[in-house]
Amino acid sequence: MTVYVVGLDGADWSLLRPWIEEEYLPTFDRILNDGVAGDLKSTLPPVTFPAWKCYSTGKTPGKLGVYEWFAYDKDTHEISANDASDFRSREYWDVLAERGHRAGVINMPTTHPPDDGTQNTDDGRTFIIAGSPASERKRFTVPDSLKEELLEAIPDYRVKPDLVLDESTPDELVDEATTLFEQRFRAATWLADEKDCDLVHTTLFATDTLQHRLWDRPQKLRAAYEHIDDLLADLLERDDAEAVVLLSDHGFQRIDEIFLVNQWLLDRGDLVIEESETRDVLSSVGLTEERLKRFVARLGLVNLAQSMIPESVQRFFPSESGRVAIQDAKIDWSRTKAISLGRGPIYINRDAFASDNAADRYATDLTDDLENQKTPTGDPVVTAVYDPTDVYTGDRPHGPDLLVEYAPGVDAPESIGGEVFGETTEWLATHRRTGVFAAWGDNIADEAADLELYDLAPTLLHYFGVPVPEDVDGDVRFDVLTGDPAARSVDQGPPTATGTDRREVGPEVEETLRELGYME
Numbered sequence: 327m328t329v330y331v332v333g334l335d336g337a338d339w340s341l342l343r344p345w346i347e348e349e350y351l352p353t354f355d356r357i358l359n360d361g362v363a364g365d366l367k368s369t370l371p372p373v374t375f376p377a378w379k380c381y382s383t384g385k386t387p388g389k390l391g392v393y394e395w396f397a398y399d400k401d402t403h404e405i406s407a408n409d410a411s412d413f414r415s416r417e418y419w420d421v422l423a424e425r426g427h428r429a430g431v432i433n434m435p436t437t438h439p440p441d442d443g444t445q446n447t448d449d450g451r452t453f454i455i456a457g458s459p460a461s462e463r464k465r466f467t468v469p470d471s472l473k474e475e476l477l478e479a480i481p482d483y484r485v486k487p488d489l490v491l492d493e494s495t496p497d498e499l500v501d502e503a504t505t506l507f508e509q510r511f512r513a514a515t516w517l518a519d520e521k522d523c524d525l526v527h528t529t530l531f532a533t534d535t536l537q538h539r540l541w542d543r544p545q546k547l548r549a550a551y552e553h554i555d556d557l558l559a560d561l562l563e564r565d566d567a568e569a570v571v572l573l574s575d576h577g578f579q580r581i582d583e584i585f586l587v588n589q590w591l592l593d594r595g596d597l598v599i600e601e602s603e604t605r606d607v608l609s610s611v612g613l614t615e616e617r618l619k620r621f622v623a624r625l626g627l628v629n630l631a632q633s634m635i636p637e638s639v640q641r642f643f644p645s646e647s648g649r650v651a652i653q654d655a656k657i658d659w660s661r662t663k664a665i666s667l668g669r670g671p672i673y674i675n676r677d678a679f680a681s682d683n684a685a686d687r688y689a690t691d692l693t694d695d696l697e698n699q700k701t702p703t704g705d706p707v708v709t710a711v712y713d714p715t716d717v718y719t720g721d722r723p724h725g726p727d728l729l730v731e732y733a734p735g736v737d738a739p740e741s742i743g744g745e746v747f748g749e750t751t752e753w754l755a756t757h758r759r760t761g762v763f764a765a766w767g768d769n770i771a772d773e774a775a776d777l778e779l780y781d782l783a784p785t786l787l788h789y790f791g792v793p794v795p796e797d798v799d800g801d802v803r804f805d806v807l808t809g810d811p812a813a814r815s816v817d818q819g820p821p822t823a824t825g826t827d828r829r830e831v832g833p834e835v836e837e838t839l840r841e842l843g844y845m846e
């Protein structure tokens with residue numbers, strides 16, 4: 327028998343519930359009626375990276391040492407993209423494998439590179455098919471040999487969409503997403519059948535991409551979810567389906583106002599950049615990133631362009647909007663007091679202050695100023711600015727100094743160039759902290775229950791009758807269980823914390839973040 331966990335990146339009840347009530351999603355309706363469902367509180371910031379790892383480890387970013395897509399090294403001031411090897415914990419499927427279970431993981435963001443050092447790659451019981459920015463042209467599975475078997479079974483399996491996102495029509499985006507959804511589900515049942523997995527986790531990531539870009543076209547989004555509903559219907563009908571669990575890594579909401587937080591810091595003189603001449607030269611001859619992308623899209627040469635034009639060159643094409651990713655800006659660290667990376671974490675550069683006391687005073691003032699900041703329509707920009715020690719567990723390696731929770735409807739990209747308020751991007755909607763949870767099957771309750779993202783790993787381990795690592799932050803949620811799992815007491819197992827062996831990050835990580843719109 328198999329437990330199927332289906333991750334719907336960015337799924338939000340504000341979309342799904344009305345469609346369920348209008349009978350567009352009969353399988354979701356069945357899961358909700360026969361099983362348990364509720365809100366799933368994500369981490370802060372509610373961002374894909376590291377949220378999926380918070381789910382799979384049951385731990386806050388403070389223990390994982392990863393807070394968003396990018397890491398900031400306080401000593402060297404280096405800003406670099408995180409990857410799977412930066413997370414300081416093993417995952418719940420590693421614990422299952424140790425106890426003799428067999429687990430498959432498909433397309434979960436944060437799983438590239440697949441051989442991240444935390445799995446015992448030759449245990450023969452863990453099967454990883456990495457998510458973006460992995461590439462089917464390179465190694466993307468654990469074990470290595472799984473790639474050939476997978477591509478033999480599903481020859482058209484792709485890790486990433488074969489589209490230039492910015493240049494695609496809504497229908498092209500939805501069509502490509504549904505093709506990828508089908509491939510993911512085929513991979514899931516293939517792992518269950520061929521590798522005898524009793525747990526298969528699959529993330530559908532394209533839901534996030536579609537929602538960012540098509541929030542104003544709900545019928546298009548609905549079409550994508552109707553397709554997922556069909557695939558779920560087949561899954562529920564399988565003889566081996568012991569349970570099906572649905573979750574999102576965060577929710578979603580419309581963007582009402584964009585707050586360019588680093589531009590705000592720049593205008594205050596708290597962030598200082600050295601001008602770069604490269605962009606001006608390219609701009610003066612009329613070469614922009616958008617023109618390059620249009621040219622590439624017209625010729626249908628996405629993969630070719632990605633392999634032929636190094637990311638280090640691509641990044642110097644200026645955006646038509648004039649905005650620049652903060653990661654590309656040449657920052658004057660002798661004069662920069664603070665920088666925001668990700669949608670929430672703020673790092674304070676202590677080197678720019680005469681004393682620690684001065685840096686602490688600055689942090690207090692910055693907190694006050696952010697909490698008092700208003701949008702042009704007079705609404706608050708932030709809900710709260712937290713001391714990370716109040717939000718994260720663990721010793722918070724590489725952690726931020728302040729953690730901003732933005733107000734509903736406010737998106738705070740990292741780019742600079744342009745106005746602090748009023749800018750627009752290709753994103754119409756952004757993440758929020760409240761996501762979705764639902765579960766159906768044997769020994770699953772049929773009530774409503776609101777969970778935290780950290781609760782999934784301990785609850786699933788307990789469901790399997792496996793000891794729960796003593797260092798998880800979540801709880802075994804007995805309110806979602808019935809039968810034997812509900813009756814037995816929790817066994818505590820050894821911690822899953824690991825060290826980290828930080829490796830060189832390939833350019834594909836940043837390239838993918840650009841494609842998705844996480845970087846300008």
Ligand SMILES: [Zn+2]
Nearest residue numbers: 335336374575
């Ligand atoms: Zn996400």
